[in-house]
Structures are given as structure tokens and as C-alpha cells.
Amino acid sequence: MKRENPATVILAAGKGTRMKSDLAKVLHPICGKPMLWHVVALAEKIGSEKTVVVTGHQADLIKEAMKDEDLIYVHQEKQLGTAHAVLQAGDALRDFDGDVLILCGDVPLLLHSTIAGLLENHRAGGGAITVMTALLDDPGNYGRVVKNKEGEVLKIVEARDANTEEKMIKEINTGIYCAENAFLFEAARKIDNKNAQGEYYLTDIFEIARREKHKTGSFIIDDPSEAMGINTPDDLKTAERIMRDRS
Numbered sequence: 001m002k003r004e005n006p007a008t009v010i011l012a013a014g015k016g017t018r019m020k021s022d023l024a025k026v027l028h029p030i031c032g033k034p035m036l037w038h039v040v041a042l043a044e045k046i047g048s049e050k051t052v053v054v055t056g057h058q059a060d061l062i063k064e065a066m067k068d069e070d071l072i073y074v075h076q077e078k079q080l081g082t083a084h085a086v087l088q089a090g091d092a093l094r095d096f097d098g099d100v101l102i103l104c105g106d107v108p109l110l111l112h113s114t115i116a117g118l119l120e121n122h123r124a125g126g127g128a129i130t131v132m133t134a135l136l137d138d139p140g141n142y143g144r145v146v147k148n149k150e151g152e153v154l155k156i157v158e159a160r161d162a163n164t165e166e167k168m169i170k171e172i173n174t175g176i177y178c179a180e181n182a183f184l185f186e187a188a189r190k191i192d193n194k195n196a197q198g199e200y201y202l203t204d205i206f207e208i209a210r211r212e213k214h215k216t217g218s219f220i221i222d223d224p225s226e227a228m229g230i231n232t233p234d235d236l237k238t239a240e241r242i243m244r245d246r247s
Contacts, residue, residue, distance in 0.1 A: 003098030006119060006178065008043040009089045012036055012105030013056025013076040018231050024058035026105035027065055028236055031243050034065050035230060038108035038243075043101070044069075045112045046119065050096060052089040053105070081199030082175070083191040090185045099123070100184050102177040102202070106230045109242055110176070114226055118219045122178040127215035129183065129205060131156065132176035134224035142172035143203055145218055153216040156203035160196045171220065173203060174227035183214060 016025025026036035036053070043051045051069075055062050056076045063073060074088040086102060093100060099122065101115070114132075122130035131153060133145050141159045144166050148154055156173045157166050184205075191204045209216045221227060230236055 003049060003096070005047040005049050006099040006101045007050040007093050007096045007181070008046075008048040008052065008101045008103060009086055009093075010036070010039055010043065010051065010053045010103045010105050011082065011085050012039075012062060013054050013079055013085055014106065015057040015079075016106070016231070019233060019236070021233075024062060025230065027058070027061060028230070030108055030230075030236065030240050031247075035108045035236075035239075036062065036066065036105045037069075039103050039105055039110075040066065040069050040071065042110055042112060042115060043103065046101070046115050048101070049098070050093065052092045054085045054088050081193065081197070082202035083188045083200035083204065086202055087185065087188050090188075093181060093185070096181050098181060100179050100181050102175075102179070104175050104229065107175065107227060108230065109226050109228055109239055111226060114221055115176075117221075118176065118178055121219040122217065125215065125217040127152075127217040128187075128209050129177060129179040129214070130217040130219055131206070132174045132178075132227065133171050133218045133220050134174055134227055135170050135220060136172055136224060137170065139167075139170055139172045144169040145171040145173055147171075147218065151218070152210075153206045153218050154210055155207045158195065158197075158201065158203065171218070174221070175229070176227065177202070179205075183209070187212075 012026045027034045052072045143156045187208045
């Protein structure tokens with residue numbers, strides 16, 4: 001019987017060069033706790049059965065900072081893209097029969113109610129994978145979500161790979177997903193790196209899903225700021241302000 005609570009994979013391998021600091025990006029503090037701590041706390045709140053953290057840069061420091069948490073660690077030696085990162089968690093979740101939530105260690109502002117909404121939407125839709133999206137007036141460098149008339153996700157196109165028409169799309173990928181465990185790792189192994197960056201993009205999983213006749217879905221969040229990724233010291237200050245305003 002499929003497990004009700006999900007497992008969670010948290011991507012936390014990046015160095016974060018734009019932070020202009022030697023410290024791993026996910027260890028920068030927000031409201032007195034490492035950025036990653038807030039993401040782990042969210043996984044706990046939704047009842048994650050297993051939480052796998054994909055580390056890379058400063059893995060030992062991350063483990064030390066999070067030593068009080070019940071986490072499984074896997075290591076991404078070379079950062080070859082998001083699909084490659086997710087694949088590192090495959091062995092840890094091999095026997096897990098349920099949905100896998102994919103979170104980012106540098107996206108600390110998501111609310112429990114939003115993630116609960118994503119999980120509910122994914123289950124109700126009966127799809128193999130659902131992406132959390134946001135609507136932006138200026139989508140900038142975010143990946144665009146291409147859908148059919150039924151609202152199913154056909155593909156996600158990175159901004160640098162998008163054509164003129166695709167760049168007009170306002171619905172963007174937040175990098176947060178929910179997927180069936182069996183589908184996720186099987187499909188991720190089929191992703192190649194034929195793109196502008198030469199990376200294995202997890203976003204390519206949607207084209208694989210469609211090719212194999214799986215249902216796909218999207219869940220549009222009400223407040224795009226919740227899905228804000230922390231990339232610079234200014235982003236960190238903004239996130240601190242948002243979090244303080246909530247309490």
C-alpha cells in the first residue's frame with residue numbers, strides 16, 4: 001500500500017558563489033538558524049518519512065550544523081545539474097513506496113500550507129510528477145512552464161534555451177516538485193545533458209513523462225515570494241525581513 005506521507009529530497013550541494021562568502025550557501029543564517037534548517041523543519045512539519053539531503057560543497061560543515069536532525073546524507077561529488085543531484089538519493093529511497101517531495105536548500109520561505117497544497121494537488125491529479133509554479137509579470141531568467149489546453153505540463157524550458165514564444169510565458173518553475181518514487185528515479189536516469197549549460201536538468205523529466213504517457217501537473221502558488229531562492233547577500237536580507245514579518 002502506498003505510503004501517505006512523502007519522503008523528501010533536499011538539494012543542498014551548491015557553493016553559492018554570488019553570496020561572496022566562503023561559507024556554503026545553505027549555511028547562511030536567517031533569523032538565527034541556517035537556511036537549510038528552515039527547509040528541514042518544513043519537511044518535518046509535513047511528516048516526511050525519510051529526509052535525504054544531497055550535499056556537495058562543505059558537506060562536513062553541513063552535517064555538523066544539522067547534527068541534531070534525523071537526516072540521511074548523500075554526496076554529489078561533481079555538480080552536474082539537478083537531475084544528477086536527485087539521482088544521488090536513489091539508493092536511499094530505493095525501498096520507499098510513496099511520493100517524493102523535492103525541495104531546495106536555498107528556498108527557505110515556503111509555508112507548510114503551500115507544501116500541503118502541492119501534495120494534495122499532486123495526489124488529486126493522479127499524475128507521475130507535479131511542479132510548483134508561480135506567475136510573474138517579469139519572468140526574467142526563470143524556466144518557463146509549457147502546458148497544453150488541459151493544463152498538463154508538456155515541458156519546462158530554461159530561459160536560455162527558450163524561443164521567443166516560450167519567453168512570453170509568465171508561469172515559471174520554482175524548482176519544487178512532487179513525484180511518484182518509482183517514476184522519478186527511473187525517468188531521471190533517462191535525462192541527457194544536451195543543452196546550453198551541458199547539465200542534467202530535472203526539468204527534462206516532463207518531456208519523458210509525456211513521451212511515456214504519464215500525467216503531469218502544476219500547482220501555482222499564491223505568493224511567489226515564498227519560492228524565492230537565496231542567491232545573493234541582498235536576497236538573504238530580504239528573506240530575513242519576510243520571515244521576521246511573519247512572526
